[in-house]
Amino acid sequence: xxxxxxxxxxxxxxxxxxxxxxxxxxxxxxxxxxxxxxxxxxxxxxxxxxxxxxxxxxxxxxxxxxxxxxxxxxxxxxxxxxxxxxxxxxxxxxxxxxxxxxxxxxxxxxxxxxxxxxxxxxxxxxxxxxxxxxxxxxxxxxxxxxxxxxxxxxxxxxx
Amino acid sequence: xxxxxxxxxxxxxxxxxxxxxxxxxxxxxxxxxxxxxxxxxxxxxxxxxxxxxxxxxxxxxxxxxxxxxxxxxxxxxxxxxxxxxxxxxxxxxxxxxxxxxxxxxxxxxxxxxxxxxxxxxxxxxxxxxxxxxxxxxxxxxxxxxxxxxxxxxxxxxxxxxxxxxxxxxxxxxxxxxxxxxxxxxxxxxxxxxxxxxxxxxxxxxxxxxxxxxxxxxxxxxxxxxxxxxxxxxxxxxxxxxxxxxxxxxxxxxxxxxxxxxxxxxxxxxxxxxxxxxxxxxxxxxxxxxxxxxxxxxxxxxxxxxxxxxxxxxxxxxxxxxxxx
Numbered sequence: 001x002x003x004x005x006x007x008x009x010x011x012x013x014x015x016x017x018x019x020x021x022x023x024x025x026x027x028x029x030x031x032x033x034x035x036x037x038x039x040x041x042x043x044x045x046x047x048x049x050x051x052x053x054x055x056x057x058x059x060x061x062x063x064x065x066x067x068x069x070x071x072x073x074x075x076x077x078x079x080x081x082x083x084x085x086x087x088x089x090x091x092x093x094x095x096x097x098x099x100x101x102x103x104x105x106x107x108x109x110x111x112x113x114x115x116x117x118x119x120x121x122x123x124x125x126x127x128x129x130x131x132x133x134x135x136x137x138x139x140x141x142x143x144x145x146x147x148x149x150x151x152x153x154x155x156x157x158x159x
Numbered sequence: 160x161x162x163x164x165x166x167x168x169x170x171x172x173x174x175x176x177x178x179x180x181x182x183x184x185x186x187x188x189x190x191x192x193x194x195x196x197x198x199x200x201x202x203x204x205x206x207x208x209x210x211x212x213x214x215x216x217x218x219x220x221x222x223x224x225x226x227x228x229x230x231x232x233x234x235x236x237x238x239x240x241x242x243x244x245x246x247x248x249x250x251x252x253x254x255x256x257x258x259x260x261x262x263x264x265x266x267x268x269x270x271x272x273x274x275x276x277x278x279x280x281x282x283x284x285x286x287x288x289x290x291x292x293x294x295x296x297x298x299x300x301x302x303x304x305x306x307x308x309x310x311x312x313x314x315x316x317x318x319x320x321x322x323x324x325x326x327x328x329x330x331x332x333x334x335x336x337x338x339x340x341x342x343x344x345x346x347x348x349x350x351x352x353x354x355x356x357x358x359x360x361x362x363x364x365x366x367x368x369x370x371x372x373x374x375x376x377x378x379x380x381x382x383x384x385x386x387x388x389x390x391x392x393x394x395x396x397x398x399x400x401x402x403x404x405x406x407x408x409x410x411x412x413x414x415x416x417x418x419x420x421x422x423x424x425x426x427x428x429x430x431x432x433x434x435x436x437x438x439x440x441x442x443x444x445x446x447x448x449x450x451x452x453x454x455x456x457x458x459x460x461x462x463x464x465x466x467x468x469x470x471x472x473x474x475x476x477x478x479x480x481x482x483x
Binding site for chain 1: 373374375376377378379380381383426434436438440441442447448479480481482483
């Protein structure tokens with residue numbers, strides 16, 4: 001009988017302890033806020049501003065870097081803070097869907113698959129052959145110029 | 160190959176009589192004959208036009224089984240005739256619409272899908288290439304125990320490019336296919352598509368010299384122009400220098416680079432083959448917003464006194480070739 005009372009008292013003490021811990025835990029949970037840095041959920045576009053040059057060129061999967069002088073091509077992409085703005089291009093006889101200066105923007109602000117180039121003559125879309133990533137100094141673009149059978153890919157490098 | 164004179168093929172009694180005797184000798188088959196074809200000899204680019212074909216079917220096997228009628232139409236690839244053609248027929252035993260054959264439907268004789276069977280069995284006539292057979296099968300089968308006569312109506316649409324091409328028409332049936340006289344074929348005279356885009360491509364003429372590395376292109380592509388010194392007049396074999404003399408036609412404007420500039424020098428790639436890669440727009444300094452219709456090119460030596468051109472002295476033509 002005495003033994004049974006002791007067990008009941010121990011069980012009761014354990015229950016009380018658990019209850020106290022739960023209360024303390026709940027209290028702590030309410031009181032300790034999760035820290036979310038300001039702007040953590042704000043999405044930014046990939047910054048590709050700068051001056052780009054062609055390092056290699058492919059036509060229908062075959063490298064044509066040696067067949068044509070691509071070295072004089074220059075494309076300057078401008079950002080205004082976090083927004084795409086204008087571009088300057090000097091194709092210097094190198095084929096490209098646009099040949100005069102204008103404005104540019106991504107097709108998707110945060111997850112771009114390509115770039116639109118606007119000038120007074122035309123609007124052209126140039127696809128990214130590989131998704132661009134912030135901090136990378138290389139990009140690969142894919143486009144067509146005439147017949148849709150012919151696909152051109154340029155490797156570009158930030159100067 | 161049977162060639163109908165003129166764009167309107169008249170009833171030919173000898174042809175019908177010959178067909179009758181041949182058919183009488185062939186047992187267990189079905190004799191099919193094209194009697195007459197009405198097809199324009201020229202059409203405007205993008206024009207929708209109709210071809211009317213009279214056919215005769217004599218059933219000599221006496222089985223009287225229903226059969227599916229098959230029509231083949233040879234058209235330029237540039238017309239995308241698969242998308243732009245409809246076929247139907249009216250006959251003494253019934254009328255039916257027709258649909259494109261599938262790859263699963265084959266000719267029992269050649270064991271090939273119908274469009275490939277037509278090309279293998281019947282060829283592509285005077286065309287040097289760039290044409291395709293498209294084939295149609297009747298939606299309904301008919302019996303012709305006592306033979307039948309019928310009219311086939313083919314409606315198609317010419318492409319946007321100027322060209323000269325030889326069209327052709329074939330008939331057969333799913334039961335017997337290309338065996339004995341179960342089929343017939345007519346190549347009509349070469350027809351012209353005019354008022355369209357670019358310099359006319361003459362598919363009926365000799366196969367042109369290969370001038371561009373890519374199979375298909377427009378004047379907006381980066382073109383690799385090839386000169387094979389072994390081809391045609393081969394007096395430039397072993398040359399140490401080859402230059403491109405080129406003209407670009409853009410509406411009323413003509414741009415020319417033909418004065419032995421360094422930019423026009425071809426690169427030697429071996430085996431008497433030379434090449435130069437140009438982007439016509441920048442090569443000729445064509446203003447943005449203006450397009451090049453076609454180019455004329457010849458190949459010269461460094462002094463400019465030796466010129467490789469067509470036999471008649473005219474320049475080679477590089478015109479857009481794209482089947483978009």
